[in-house]
Amino acid sequence: MKVAAIGVGLTKFGEHWENSFSQLFVDAGAMALKDAGIDGKDIEAIFVGNMSGGRFVDQEHISSLIADNCGLTPIPSTRIEAACASGGLALRQGVMAIESGFHDIVVAGGVEKMTDILTERTTQTLATAANQEWEAFLGMTFPGLYAMIARRHMHEFGTTREQLAMVSVKNHENAMNNPYAQYHVKITAEEVMNSTIVADPLRLLDCSPITDGAACIILASEKKAKEFTDSPIYITGSGQASSSISLHDRERIAVTDATVNASREAYRRADKTPGDIGVAEVHDAFTIGEILAIEGLGFCDIGKGGITTENGETKIGGRIPVNTSGGLKAKGHPVGATGVAQAAEIIFQLRGEAGKRQVDADVGLTHNIGGSGGTAVVHILEK
Amino acid sequence: MKVAAIGVGLTKFGEHWENSFSQLFVDAGAMALKDAGIDGKDIEAIFVGNMSGGRFVDQEHISSLIADNCGLTPIPSTRIEAACASGGLALRQGVMAIESGFHDIVVAGGVEKMTDILTERTTQTLATAANQEWEAFLGMTFPGLYAMIARRHMHEFGTTREQLAMVSVKNHENAMNNPYAQYHVKITAEEVMNSTIVADPLRLLDCSPITDGAACIILASEKKAKEFTDSPIYITGSGQASSSISLHDRERIAVTDATVNASREAYRRADKTPGDIGVAEVHDAFTIGEILAIEGLGFCDIGKGGITTENGETKIGGRIPVNTSGGLKAKGHPVGATGVAQAAEIIFQLRGEAGKRQVDADVGLTHNIGGSGGTAVVHILEK
Numbered sequence: 001m002k003v004a005a006i007g008v009g010l011t012k013f014g015e016h017w018e019n020s021f022s023q024l025f026v027d028a029g030a031m032a033l034k035d036a037g038i039d040g041k042d043i044e045a046i047f048v049g050n051m052s053g054g055r056f057v058d059q060e061h062i063s064s065l066i067a068d069n070c071g072l073t074p075i076p077s078t079r080i081e082a083a084c085a086s087g088g089l090a091l092r093q094g095v096m097a098i099e100s101g102f103h104d105i106v107v108a109g110g111v112e113k114m115t116d117i118l119t120e121r122t123t124q125t126l127a128t129a130a131n132q133e134w135e136a137f138l139g140m141t142f143p144g145l146y147a148m149i150a151r152r153h154m155h156e157f158g159t160t161r162e163q164l165a166m167v168s169v170k171n172h173e174n175a176m177n178n179p180y181a182q183y184h185v186k187i188t189a190e191e192v193m194n195s196t197i198v199a200d201p202l203r204l205l206d207c208s209p210i211t212d213g214a215a216c217i218i219l220a221s222e223k224k225a226k227e228f229t230d231s232p233i234y235i236t237g238s239g240q241a242s243s244s245i246s247l248h249d250r251e252r253i254a255v256t257d258a259t260v261n262a263s264r265e266a267y268r269r270a271d272k273t274p275g276d277i278g279v280a281e282v283h284d285a286f287t288i289g290e291i292l293a294i295e296g297l298g299f300c301d302i303g304k305g306g307i308t309t310e311n312g313e314t315k316i317g318g319r320i321p322v323n324t325s326g327g328l329k330a331k332g333h334p335v336g337a338t339g340v341a342q343a344a345e346i347i348f349q350l351r352g353e354a355g356k357r358q359v360d361a362d363v364g365l366t367h368n369i370g371g372s373g374g375t376a377v378v379h380i381l382e383k
Numbered sequence: 384m385k386v387a388a389i390g391v392g393l394t395k396f397g398e399h400w401e402n403s404f405s406q407l408f409v410d411a412g413a414m415a416l417k418d419a420g421i422d423g424k425d426i427e428a429i430f431v432g433n434m435s436g437g438r439f440v441d442q443e444h445i446s447s448l449i450a451d452n453c454g455l456t457p458i459p460s461t462r463i464e465a466a467c468a469s470g471g472l473a474l475r476q477g478v479m480a481i482e483s484g485f486h487d488i489v490v491a492g493g494v495e496k497m498t499d500i501l502t503e504r505t506t507q508t509l510a511t512a513a514n515q516e517w518e519a520f521l522g523m524t525f526p527g528l529y530a531m532i533a534r535r536h537m538h539e540f541g542t543t544r545e546q547l548a549m550v551s552v553k554n555h556e557n558a559m560n561n562p563y564a565q566y567h568v569k570i571t572a573e574e575v576m577n578s579t580i581v582a583d584p585l586r587l588l589d590c591s592p593i594t595d596g597a598a599c600i601i602l603a604s605e606k607k608a609k610e611f612t613d614s615p616i617y618i619t620g621s622g623q624a625s626s627s628i629s630l631h632d633r634e635r636i637a638v639t640d641a642t643v644n645a646s647r648e649a650y651r652r653a654d655k656t657p658g659d660i661g662v663a664e665v666h667d668a669f670t671i672g673e674i675l676a677i678e679g680l681g682f683c684d685i686g687k688g689g690i691t692t693e694n695g696e697t698k699i700g701g702r703i704p705v706n707t708s709g710g711l712k713a714k715g716h717p718v719g720a721t722g723v724a725q726a727a728e729i730i731f732q733l734r735g736e737a738g739k740r741q742v743d744a745d746v747g748l749t750h751n752i753g754g755s756g757g758t759a760v761v762h763i764l765e766k
Contacts, residue, residue, distance in 0.1 A: 020516070046625075053511075054437040058519070060511040061434075061466035064757030067625035068632065074644040076623035077758070078472055081462045083444035089461055093476060100482035102621075128436075128443040133403070136441070238485075240459035242429075242450035249451065261457040374447030375460070 003098045004225035004232035005381070007036025007218030008344045013182040013332030016212040021057045021113040022069040024214035028337075029070055029107060032216040037228055040070065043218075044103040046077040049090030049110035050336035053079075055125040057113050066111075083129030084285060086110060087215065087339025088368030088377035092238050094219045104224045109216035110337035122210055126335070129371040131246040143207055143286065145247050145372040147199035150288035153254040154201070156303065159291065161201055163306035165192035167287040168205050168329055170315055175326025177356035180341075182211055182332030192287075206287040211332035215341035233347045237270025237380030239263055245374035254303075258376035259296030259367065266365070266378040267298075274298030277320060277380070278361025279349045281342035283369035284327040290314075293367050294322060297378070321359045324349060339368035339377065346381045386481045387608035387615035388764065390419025390601030391727045396565045396715030399595040404440045404496040405452040407597035411720075412453055412490060415599040420611055423453065426601075427486040429460040432473030432493035433719035436462075438508040440496050449494075466512030467668060469493060470598065470722025471751030471760035475621050477602045487607045492599035493720035505593055509718070512754040514629040526590055526669065528630050528755040530582035533671035536637040537584070539686065542674060544584055546689035548575035550670040551588050551712055553698055558709025560739035563724075565594055565715030575670075589670040594715035598724035616730045620653025620763030622646055628757035637686075641759035642679030642750065649748070650681075653763040657681030660703060660763070661744025662732045664725035666752035667710040673697075676750050677705060680761070704742045707732060722751035722760065729764045 009031030011024050019027070025048065033040060046067055053062045067077035080090045087110030094108030114122055127136040130145060153159045169189050175181035192205040225232040241261035244250050250257065267273060274297060282293035291305030299320050300308040308314060314322035325331045325345035328338060346364035348354045366379045392414030394407050402410070408431065416423060429450055436445045450460035463473045470493030477491030497505055510519040513528060536542045552572050558564035575588040608615040624644035627633050633640065650656060657680060665676035674688030682703050683691040691697060697705035708714045708728035711721060729747035731737045749762045 045623075052437050052443050054435050054508070055443075057515070058511055059515045060438075060464060060508075061513075061628060061754050061757060063465050064625050064628040064754060065514060068627045068629070068757070073626050074624040074641060077465075077625045078476070078623075079464045081443060081464055082446050082460075093461070093479075096476075096479050096483040096485055099484060100479040102479055102482070125437070125443075128441055130444075131448060132440070132442045240428075240461075241457040242447050242460040243456050244451045245444060245447040246451070258457060371444050371447060374444060374451070 002222040003095045003235045004220050004222055005217050005235060005347050006220050006225050006229050006232055007032040008347050009035060010180055010215035010341055010344050011213050012180050013211050013213040013334060015115050021111065022065050024113060024212060025066050025109060025111040026069055028109060028214035028216040032218050036218040040072055042105050043072055043075060043107055045075055045097055045106040046072060047090040047093045047106060047108045048079050049086035049339060050079055051081060051083050051086050051112060052125050052128065057116055082375040083370035084335045085339060085368045085370030085375040085377050086336040091217065091340055091343055091379060092240055092377055095235055095238050098219055098221050105218065105220045107216050108219055108340060109214060110340040111214035112334035112336040113212045114210045114334060115212050134246050143199040143202055146286040146288055147202045148247065149253055150201055153288060156254045159306035161193060162189055163310050164206055164287040165189040166309050167284060167290045168192045171284060171323050171327040171329040174316060174324050174357055175330030178326050178331060181326040181330055182209060183330045202286055208285045208328035208333040211334040213332060213334035213337050215337045215344050217340055217343055231351060233350050234382050235379055236382050237266035237272065239265030240377045243374055245371055247372050256292045256296045256373040256376065258373050259293060262376040262378045263297045266380050270380040272363060272380055276363050277365045278363050279321050279324060279346060279359050280365040280367065281325060281345050282322055282367040284323060284329050285333060290322065297367055316357060316359055324354065324357045324359060342366040342368060343379060350381060350383050385605040386478045386618045387603050387605055388600050388618060388730050389603050389608050389612050389615050390415040391730050392418060393563055393598035393724055393727050394596050395563050396594050396596040396717060398498050404494065405448050407496060407595060408449050408492060408494040409453055411492060411597040411599040415601050419601040423455055425488050426455055426458060426490055428458055428480055428489040429455065430473040430476045430489060430491045431462050432469035432722060433462055434464060434466050434469050434495060435508050435511065440499055465758040466753035467718045468722060468751045468753030468758040468760050469719040474600065474723055474726055474762060475623055475760055478618055478621050481602055481604050488603045490599050491602055491723060492597065493723040494597035495717035495719040496595045497593045497717060498595050517629050526582040526585055529669040529671055530585045531630065532636055533584055536671060539637045542689035544576060545572055546693050547589060547670040548572040549692050550667060550673045551575045554667060554706050554710040554712040557699060557707050557740055558713035561709050561714060564709040564713055565592060566713045585669055591668045591711035591716040594717040596715060596717035596720050598720045598727050600723055600726055614734065616733050617765050618762055619765050620649035620655065622648030623760045626757050628754055630755050639675045639679045639756040639759065641756050642676060645759040645761045646680045649761040649763050655746060655763055659746050660748045661746050662704050662707060662729060662742050663748040663750065664708060664728050665705055665750040667706060667712050668716060673705065680750055699740060699742055707737065707740045707742060725749035725751060726762060733764060733766050
C-alpha cells in the first residue's frame, strides 16, 4: 500500500514566549488540516514525536494532552521518542498505522518547547540522548561528542575547518528564503571560524540552536488521499536503524552506521538509489553532522563530504541540494519536531511551493538522527 | 493478518538495587527469546514502553540504549510513551508493525526503574502523567485524583469503602501464587481500611506500589509463528482511545470513557463481547481503578463494579477472574512495563502455565490506563 502526505503544517521556529507547548502543536495541526482541506473529525489517530516533555515542560503523557487540546479525543494518540529522531519515528509509525490497515488518515507530528527552562538544564536534558552512565554523568555534552567525531573525520579524511564552516554558510543562506526559519541572517565562513569556541573544533556557528516549534503532516492511504487531493506526495520508503548509544562503543566514529543502515532500507523499499534523490533534508545538528549525513546516505563517497560541500554540490542549484529549508542549523531544531519539519520541507519542494528556495526535484529524502547516531530514520518521498 | 505471541519474559517485580534500568529489559528479553525458542538474530525490531526514563533514570533515547545492551543493533528500536499505558501501546505498535508487513518478528516490551530517585521525586514524576498546568502544579497527585473519582463513584452508585478494600484483598491473594509478584502478603479488608490514609477515601493498601521491572513479548506473524510453536496465542483485538488528560475536563468522572471506547474497538476487531472473556488483567493502580475497569469493559453494568467485586465474581473461580497475577496492586506497577506484563499473565493463563492461579479460559483481555484515564488501551488474546 502507498501512503500519501496530503497536508502540511508548521509553526515558525524560534522562541515562543507567548505559546504553550501544546498550543504549538495545535497551531501546526490546524494549518495541516487546512492545507489538506479536511476536518478534525476525519483524523483517526495522532502520532507525536517529542524528546523530553518530561524535562523541558515537566509533562509526560503529552499524547493525551495534545489530543485533548486539539479537540480530537477520543481518537488514539501516541507519543514516540528517540531523542532528536522522535519526529522521524512518529512519521514512520504513522506510515505503519496506515499500511497495517488500522487507520486511513492520521496526523504524524512533532513538538518541542525548549526555552521554558534554564539553559544549563536544556544542555543537561539534551545530554539525556547520550549514554548517561558512560557519557553524560562524566560531563560529556553533545557539542563535545560531535567535536570528537569532527576531529576524527578531519584526521581520517582530511576534512578541513573551512569545509565545516561552509555547511553553516550554505544553510544560513537557504534559510533567508524560508519564512518558518529561526534565523534570517547571512553569515560568512570567517564569521563561523571566528565565532565563540564551544568544543574544539566546533564553534557557536557550527551548532544548531535551542528552538521551540511544532510540525504536522496529514498522512492518508492512497485511496483516501485521492478523495482530497489530485497531487499527493507519496512516502515510498522508510528505513530505521539503531546503533550503540555511546560513541566509544561504535566500530567506527567518522561514519554513522545507523545512517548507512537506515538509508539502505529506505532505498530498498522505495526502489531508489542515492542518484535518484533530487533534494534532501539531513540532520545538521552540528556542521559535521551534514557531512556525515551526505556520506552515509551515499550522495558522495565516505570521506568526501567536506570536498563535496566545498565544491557547492549541495547548494541550491548544485548536484544534490541539501537542507534547502536552512537545516537544523538555521531553520532551528525543536528536537521532537525536526524529523516532521524535514518532511514538510520536502513536501513543499515536491509540490513546487518552496518559493525562492525551490529546486527541481521529483524525489526527496529526509534524514533524522537521534543522539550522536544511536538512531537514524530515513524517508523517501515522491510526487 | 493475525499476530501471535510466541514468547514471554519478565523480571520479578520489586526493588532491584543491583540491576540497572537496561539490564532489567535485557533479562526480560532473554527470557522471552528462550521461551520462544528463537535467537536474537531473528528479532527485526524493538518497541519499548517506558514512561519516564528522562526523570526516573535521567535517560531519554532508551530505545538505542536497549538495542545496544541487548546486542540487537542495528535493528530499529522505538520507545512509546503514554504514562502508565506505555507498555500497552508498545504492544499495539508491535502488532501494527507486523500487520503493516514491515516486520515478521518483533519484541514488544516495557521497562521502568522507579526506585533510583527520592520518593518525593517519584511522586512528582508520576504526576507528569496528569495535566501539569491545571493539576500537578497546583499540588494534585495521582492518589488525590483517584480519591476524587472514588468519592464520586461512591456518591453516584453507592460503592462502599469495604468494596474498594475487597479489590486489594483479592489481588493480594492472587499474588501469593505469582512468583513474579512484588508482594506475597495476604491482607484483610480490615487491614486495608485501617492502613495509613493517603487521600481520603484511599488508604495505603488501596494504592499500587513503586516498582522496578520489565516485561517482553515476542510477536510474530501467523506464518512465522507456526515455524516456532504449535501453540501460539493470537492477539485478535487491539483498541486504543484518548480522553481529556485533566479530570475536571471530562463529561463524567465516575466512568472512564477511554476504557469504554478502547474496549469497544478491541471487541469489534476481535469479534467478541464482554461475555466471551474468560480472564482479564485490568489497571488497578488504585482499588477504585479495578471497579472502573470492570464496568468500562462491560464485565458488569456501570455502577455495579463494587457489588460485583463483593459477590466474588472477579475472583479466581468466579464468573470473570480479574487480575489473577495480583494486578498492579500486588504484582507491582513498574509503569512502563505494566501493559506488557498484563499480556504476559494472559499468555501464561491461556497456555495453562499459571500454576496455582490457573483459570479455565480460551479468551483473555488486558486493560492498561495512562494517567487518570487520558489514555486507555485494550487487547484481546486467544488460543
